Amino acid sequence: MSTNLPVLPVLIPMITGIILLLYRSYGPLQRGFSLLSSISMLFVSLALFYLTCTRGILVFCAGGWDAPFGVTFVLDRLACIMVLTSSILSFTGTLFSLETIDSEKETHGFYALWQFLIMGINGTFVTGDMFNLFVFFEIMLIASYTILVIGSSRAQLRETFKYLAINVVSAVIFLIALGCLYAVAGTLNMADLAQKLRMLPDENGMIALIALLLFVAFGVKGAIFPFYVWLPQVHTVAAASVSSIFSGLLIKVGVYALLRVFTLIFVGDVAFTHTFIAVVAVCTMVLGVFGAVSQMNYKRILAYHSISQVGYMIAGLGLFTPASIAGAIYFIVHHAIVKSCLFLTAGVAEKITGTKELQKMGGLMAQAPLLSWLFFIAALSLAGVPPLSGFFGKLTLIKAAAAIPSYFMIAFAMAVGVLTLFSMIKIFLYAYWHQAPQVYAPEEGFRCFYALIPCIILVLLTVLMGIFAQPILSLCDDAAAQLINPEEYISTVMHTVGGR
Amino acid sequence: MEYLIAIVTGVLFACGTYMVLSKRFLKIIFGTSMLTNGTLLFLMTMGKLQRGEAPIIGAYSASLSDPLPQALILTAIVINFGITAFALVLAFQAYRRLGSDNVDEITGEDAAPQTAAPADGIAVEEATPQDAPAAGEEAAHEH
Numbered sequence: 222m223s224t225n226l227p228v229l230p231v232l233i234p235m236i237t238g239i240i241l242l243l244y245r246s247y248g249p250l251q252r253g254f255s256l257l258s259s260i261s262m263l264f265v266s267l268a269l270f271y272l273t274c275t276r277g278i279l280v281f282c283a284g285g286w287d288a289p290f291g292v293t294f295v296l297d298r299l300a301c302i303m304v305l306t307s308s309i310l311s312f313t314g315t316l317f318s319l320e321t322i323d324s325e326k327e328t329h330g331f332y333a334l335w336q337f338l339i340m341g342i343n344g345t346f347v348t349g350d351m352f353n354l355f356v357f358f359e360i361m362l363i364a365s366y367t368i369l370v371i372g373s374s375r376a377q378l379r380e381t382f383k384y385l386a387i388n389v390v391s392a393v394i395f396l397i398a399l400g401c402l403y404a405v406a407g408t409l410n411m412a413d414l415a416q417k418l419r420m421l422p423d424e425n426g427m428i429a430l431i432a433l434l435l436f437v438a439f440g441v442k443g444a445i446f447p448f449y450v451w452l453p454q455v456h457t458v459a460a461a462s463v464s465s466i467f468s469g470l471l472i473k474v475g476v477y478a479l480l481r482v483f484t485l486i487f488v489g490d491v492a493f494t495h496t497f498i499a500v501v502a503v504c505t506m507v508l509g510v511f512g513a514v515s516q517m518n519y520k521r522i523l524a525y526h527s528i529s530q531v532g533y534m535i536a537g538l539g540l541f542t543p544a545s546i547a548g549a550i551y552f553i554v555h556h557a558i559v560k561s562c563l564f565l566t567a568g569v570a571e572k573i574t575g576t577k578e579l580q581k582m583g584g585l586m587a588q589a590p591l592l593s594w595l596f597f598i599a600a601l602s603l604a605g606v607p608p609l610s611g612f613f614g615k616l617t618l619i620k621a622a623a624a625i626p627s628y629f630m631i632a633f634a635m636a637v638g639v640l641t642l643f644s645m646i647k648i649f650l651y652a653y654w655h656q657a658p659q660v661y662a663p664e665e666g667f668r669c670f671y672a673l674i675p676c677i678i679l680v681l682l683t684v685l686m687g688i689f690a691q692p693i694l695s696l697c698d699d700a701a702a703q704l705i706n707p708e709e710y711i712s713t714v715m716h717t718v719g720g721r
Numbered sequence: 722m723e724y725l726i727a728i729v730t731g732v733l734f735a736c737g738t739y740m741v742l743s744k745r746f747l748k749i750i751f752g753t754s755m756l757t758n759g760t761l762l763f764l765m766t767m768g769k770l771q772r773g774e775a776p777i778i779g780a781y782s783a784s785l786s787d788p789l790p791q792a793l794i795l796t797a798i799v800i801n802f803g804i805t806a807f808a809l810v811l812a813f814q815a816y817r818r819l820g821s822d823n824v825d826e827i828t829g830e831d832a833a834p835q836t837a838a839p840a841d842g843i844a845v846e847e848a849t850p851q852d853a854p855a856a857g858e859e860a861a862h863e864h
Contacts, residue, residue: 352793359800366807378815379827382746385808389753390741392804396760396797400767403790 223717226272227281227294229265230304230343231357233258234311238336245330252319255332259312262339266301266308273301278703278710280349282719289413291719295349297710298700302550303346303477306557309682310469311339313675317565318462320672321572326460329371337364338466345474349714351402351409354478355395358442362388365471368463369455376458380451387441387451395438401431412714415485415707423489432487432494436479443475445535446505449528453512456524457577461568464520468527469561473553476534480549483538484704491541499539503633506532510640519567519577519652522644523560526603529637530556536630537618544624547701548617551694555610555686559602562679566596569672570652574661579648584657589669593653595676600649602683604642610686617694726766733759746812746822750805757801761794768793 237258244250273279273296281294296304315335322331341361348354366388370381403409405427406417423429437448444452452472456464479498487494509529516522534556537549567577569592574582586593602609615638622630686693703709733755740752768790776785816822 352796356796356800359804363803363807366811370811373814373818375819375827378811378818382749382808382811382815385804385811386741386749386753389804389808390756392800393753393756393760396757397763399793400760400764400790403764403793404767404769409789409793 223282223285223719224279225281226269227279227296227300227347228283229269230262230307230347231294231340233262233265234336234340234343238333238340241333241336242330245328245333248324248327251327251332255315255336256319258336259308259315259339262308263312266305269296270301270305273298274699278713280714280717282717285719287719288715288717289408289410292353293349293410293412293714293717294347295412295710295714296347297703298696299477299480299550299704300346302554302696302700303473304343306473306554307339307342307346307470310466310557310561311335313561313565313678314462314466314469316675316678317465317568317672318460320668321462321568322460326371331368331371334364334368334371335466338368338471340364342470342474346477349411351399351411351414355392355399358395358474359392361471361474362392365467369459372460374458380454380458384451384455387448391438391441391448394434394441398431398434398438401427401434405431410714411481411485412707412711415711416715418486418489428487429490429493432483432490433497435482435487436494436498439475439478439482440501441475442472443479443535444472444528444531445475446501446508446528446532449505449509449531452528453516453521453524456520456527456564457518461564461571464524464564464567465561468524468564469557472527472531473557476531476553479535480538480546480704484541484546485707485710495539495541497539498535499627499630502532502536502539503630504532505529505535506633506637510637510644513644514640514647516644517579517651519570519579519582519648520564521577522579522648523563523567526641526644527556527560529641530560530603532637533615533618533634536634537621540618540621540625540627540630542621542624543698543701543705545618545621546704547694547697548614548621550697550700551610551617552614554693554697555602555614555683558679558682558686559599559611562599562676562683563596563603565672565676565679566592566599569669569676570596572664572667572672573669574652575664579651581658582652583655585653588657588661591673592669592676593649595673595680596653597649598680599676599683600645602687604645605638606642608684608687610683610690613687613690613694722770723766726762726770730759730762730766733762744824746815746824750808750812753808754801754805757797761797761801764794764797765790 241251241254279296283292338361341357341364344357345354348357366381366385370377406414408414408417418428441448459467506529509525509532513522513525516525534549534552537545570585571577573589576582602611605611605615619631619634737752737755737759740748768787771786773784773786776788812822819827821827
């Protein structure tokens with residue numbers, strides 16, 4: 222049976238965005254309505270999560286056309302976990318924006334763009350069609366270009382243009398891959414593709430070529446080696462709440478697309494494709510963390526860490542066992558929450574000190590103890606210190622690597638963990654512990670505690686994810702089992718009657 | 722016909738790649754436009770170039786042509802149109818603000834913002850309030 226539910230995560234932000242666009246000059250309405258929308262998204266995604274756990278995969282056939290012909294929206298467990306994560310981050314990001322976004326940005330449509338960004342991101346999670354994935358990518362990207370350039374300072378204009386140019390070229394590569402895929406298989410529905418490509422022999426290496434083209438297209442979004450050059454620059458110019466969504470969700474979209482495509486469609490030549498992914502993952506991890514170690518800018522260090530952590534997620538995909546994919550899913554959720562929190566603390570620190578450069582910061586421990594401790598917990602979680610979620614993410618991945626066994630991967634993952642701890646401690650020492658170089662005058666009207674509420678929520682979540690690691694990991698195991706054995710996905714999608 | 726389209730696609734890709742690698746905003750936008758148009762031609766070829774009947778239910782014919790590639794191309798054209806329009810506005814705004822459309826001339830971490838005189842006498846008409854905090858931040862970096 223086709224149900225309309227999977228389209229809700231796209232529909233709610235879209236309608237909110239349109240309404241907000243119409244009433245751009247009414248500040249209270251903008252803020253109130255986007256908060257309301259993000260809260261309702263939280264409840265909707267929780268309900269959807271419950272439904273997919275009890276009733277299995279939910280499928281919506283747009284326009285009543287059955288699977289290979291129409292566009293399908295599919296909610297399986299992985300998609301549900303991602304939608305839930307996006308709702309949480311959208312909620313905390315909106316809360317943070319309420320305190321930090323000035324009225325000028327508000328009238329330029331900041332909140333409307335925020336909703337469109339969330340719409341694009343959720344769309345990529347729920348779609349079951351490759352071309353539809355492309356369309357949602359573009360929606361997400363146009364919203365992200367615009368939300369990035371609001372304020373149009375010199376650096377913003379420059380970095381947005383670079384980001385746009387890189388992404389347009391990656392869209393071209395994505396389209397070429399889709400063209401080849403259509404020529405080979407004659408369909409673009411993911412479930413149908415999975416079915417057809419299993420039957421087809423790989424003539425002339427065409428399927429491997431398509432797989433690699435898609436890897437490049439998703440790799441640009443996911444900030445994977447060697448396509449991550451845009452990320453640190455973009456984060457330096459973005460507002461803190463925008464950074465939190467970029468690092469928490471936007472790059473996860475690339476990772477999610479890779480997870481989806483390389484478990485469902487391109488599993489014919491695992492020895493080639495997934496080994497390639499594992500090697501790239503190690504490069505991403507190592508180079509990302511080296512970048513972080515060499516930087517002295519608060520946000521840029523965090524941005525380089527995002528790259529390095531994406532390496533862990535991709536490594537989980539590259540190892541390609543149920544345990545490693547479960548680890549990757551857990552890691553995606555953990556990283557989204559923690560990195561989002563860290564970027565928000567960066568925003569608060571910048572509001573207090575007026576700078577992002579670590580050498581000019583200091584003494585925040587005395588001035589804002591709550592901020593410091595929140596940063597400290599989140600940083601330890603990112604580095605993988607035991608009771609927190611980062612530890613269990615890394616542990617699952619390393620255990621999965623040991624089961625293969627792939628000691629090469631373990632060695633790199635451990636070494637990168639140490640360097641992560643090192644550069645987190647660097648931020649802590651410089652920005653929070655050292656003597657303050659001057660007495661800071663925080664921005665007028667900036668209420669530190671209110672801005673810290675979203676950080677408190679996120680830190681609580683990372684602690685809870687650590688304490689309740691067992692049940693959450695078993696949810697991830699279920700999601701990974703659905704990915705590794707896609708028969709359920711394929712048959713549910715192919716046998717859903719559109720209801721015309 | 723395939724050969725002709727293949728050659729045209731190749732030429733578009735070659736020109737597009739060359740233009741994207743240049744240093745001017747406008748050239749880069751033309752380049753990405755060319756790349757996308759090349760891709761659209763490529764998509765059409767991948768759906769087989771054929772002379773068939775219009776695929777309308779009821780009008781059965783021996784040779785119906787596949788409508789899907791054209792639908793895909795149409796969607797891609799619309800998206801590309803939107804992105805090109807946005808890129809042009811962005812480039813124009815950058816030119817007004819930065820006084821240059823050369824990628825080399827606008828690099829640098831904390832280069833002086835908006836105060837630089839715009840080139841060719843195009844006045845910066847609207848100085849938005851965002852400039853003030855940005856300028857303050859730049860000044861703080863100078864200390």
